Amino acid sequence: MKAIIPAAGHGTRFLPVTRVVPKEMLPIGAKPAIQLIVEEALSAGADGVVIVISPEKEIVRRYFEEDPSLAPRISWAYQTEQKGLGHAVLQAADAVKDEHEPVLVLLGDALVAGEAPSAKMAAISRAFGGVSVVGLEEVPLERVSRYGIVKGDNGVNGLKGLEGVDCERILRLEDLVEKPAPEAAPSRLAIAGRYLLDPAIFSLLASQTPGVGGEIQLTDAIRRLLADRPVYGYRYPGVRHDIGNPAGYLKAMQAFQPSFVA
Numbered sequence: 001m002k003a004i005i006p007a008a009g010h011g012t013r014f015l016p017v018t019r020v021v022p023k024e025m026l027p028i029g030a031k032p033a034i035q036l037i038v039e040e041a042l043s044a045g046a047d048g049v050v051i052v053i054s055p056e057k058e059i060v061r062r063y064f065e066e067d068p069s070l071a072p073r074i075s076w077a078y079q080t081e082q083k084g085l086g087h088a089v090l091q092a093a094d095a096v097k098d099e100h101e102p103v104l105v106l107l108g109d110a111l112v113a114g115e116a117p118s119a120k121m122a123a124i125s126r127a128f129g130g131v132s133v134v135g136l137e138e139v140p141l142e143r144v145s146r147y148g149i150v151k152g153d154n155g156v157n158g159l160k161g162l163e164g165v166d167c168e169r170i171l172r173l174e175d176l177v178e179k180p181a182p183e184a185a186p187s188r189l190a191i192a193g194r195y196l197l198d199p200a201i202f203s204l205l206a207s208q209t210p211g212v213g214g215e216i217q218l219t220d221a222i223r224r225l226l227a228d229r230p231v232y233g234y235r236y237p238g239v240r241h242d243i244g245n246p247a248g249y250l251k252a253m254q255a256f257q258p259s260f261v262a
Contacts, residue, residue, distance in 0.1 A: 001045055001047065001103070002101055002104070003049045004089055004092045005038065005050070005052065006107060007034060007109075008054040008057065008078070011244060013244050014026075014244060014249070024037075024109065025063065026243060029256060033108075033109075033111055033243050033252070034108055038051075040106060041106055044116075045119065048074075050075050050076070050092040050096060051074060051076055052077045053077075054078065054079055061076055078091060079091045084210075085218045086217050086218040086219075090202060090205040093205075102199065103195075103197050104118060106118065106193065109243050109244035111243055112238040112240050112241070113252065113255035114238035114255075115237050117135045125196050128230070131230045132198045132232070134150070134173070134232075135234055136150065136191060136234060136235045136236070137240055143190075144185040144188060145180060147191060148179070148218075149186060149188070149189065150186065150191065150233055151176075152173040152187070152189070154170070154171050166237075169235040170235075176231075178212050178217045178220055192240045195218070195222075200225060200229075204225055208224075239255065
């Protein structure tokens with residue numbers, strides 16, 4: 001399993017500091033946020049991590065290349081135009097290479113406090129024979145228009161071979177909608193920063209037409225994937241923090257404080 005961390009965004013919600021320091025490099029204790037995400041990917045079983053950056057974010061690359069314990073496990077891809085999350089993931093296709101491996105995608109500005117979901121999502125995928133799994137969180141109705149929202153059936157209770165995973169948190173997905181209006185949302189379950197995807201996602205992204213905002217939306221490609229093969233959702237118990245804005249970053253600092261106070 002390879003992991004992809006999209007980290008090419010301009011960080012406009014955190015200006016002016018992101019003119020100098022990428023949001024992914026903001027410290028959470030003694031480590032930059034993106035290092036915690038890399039460590040989550042490796043702990044979930046990823047044997048390599050591809051970080052997608054923009055040319056002006058070479059500081060991220062330099063940071064990891066100076067850490068011999070992490071540098072051999074990280075490769076790099078570049079997104080030179082801001083065309084959406086799906087487009088960012090597509091830039092890593094050549095670096096992933098193996099068309100038979102599942103791909104773990106962890107957003108570079110999403111930190112999960114408490115139980116990180118990636119390892120459990122990998123276990124769920126294996127239990128169902130290698131299916132795609134997306135991490136989910138419930139959001140207020142007035143916020144559904146910010147996310148990809150899913151419709152699913154909670155019908156997997158009692159599944160064996162998933163020690164430590166609450167099967168009531170697993171759904172088989174029926175549909176996904178990118179940033180729906182509240183009155184059109186199929187649920188309040190939002191895709192929340194973590195994806196484990198069949199490698200077929202790359203060919204779908206390569207032919208994906210622009211969606212909401214004129215961007216290549218990863219949610220739209222997953223919806224097409226769902227038409228051909230099963231996709232599951234996991235309502236993970238950890239709390240996601242969006243470090244791409246000052247309020248979310250402050251909450252992440254508070255949430256992670258016990259882990260870095262001696």
